[in-house]
Amino acid sequence: MARPLQHPSVKDLTVDSLLYALSDPVRRGIVVKLMGCDGMSCNKACDDLPPSTVSFHHKILRDAGLIRSEKRGVAVINTVRKADIDKRFPGLLDAVLRHHKPGK
């Protein structure tokens, strides 16, 4: 049986790992896409890259506490932990994503 995916608690979120995760344009793009929907699988959020690369980026986002990955039926669906991040670091996520240009 696959081990359940790990998510840091709100108190364990750090500016270091959030900024590192958001310093990559592919990862910012995934977060922006997820913000605009109710949840999305990895390959749907990022269909122009190899699955292993997409999976790697999602792991960094999950470990940083930016996304939550949950099994829904046979799929793993990701959502942005916006409320958690805003609670811990108000304004940070919005300030970063405001400057994200799609496709960059």
Next chain:
Amino acid sequence: MARPLQHPSVKDLTVDSLLYALSDPVRRGIVVKLMGCDGMSCNKACDDLPPSTVSFHHKILRDAGLIRSEKRGVAVINTVRKADIDKRFPGLLDAVLRHHKPGK
């Protein structure tokens, strides 16, 4: 003769390199220290680490466009390029530094 230090122009600043540079607590600490003064040498900004480490962190900050390093007499003095960054990415630097805790 030492080569002059390179600084990216305002139009070449990127969210990627700014966030990466700011994802390290030592580097955020240096930026915060420099914001509170007219300029500071590397070893004064960060006197509890080996000079090579301090120099490395300053290089990442300089390459990202966060600081400007200028010769003043025999010393190299660093200042934060706050106006340049605010012009290119309004609100980003303040939003990040607001959540920096000294000593972390």
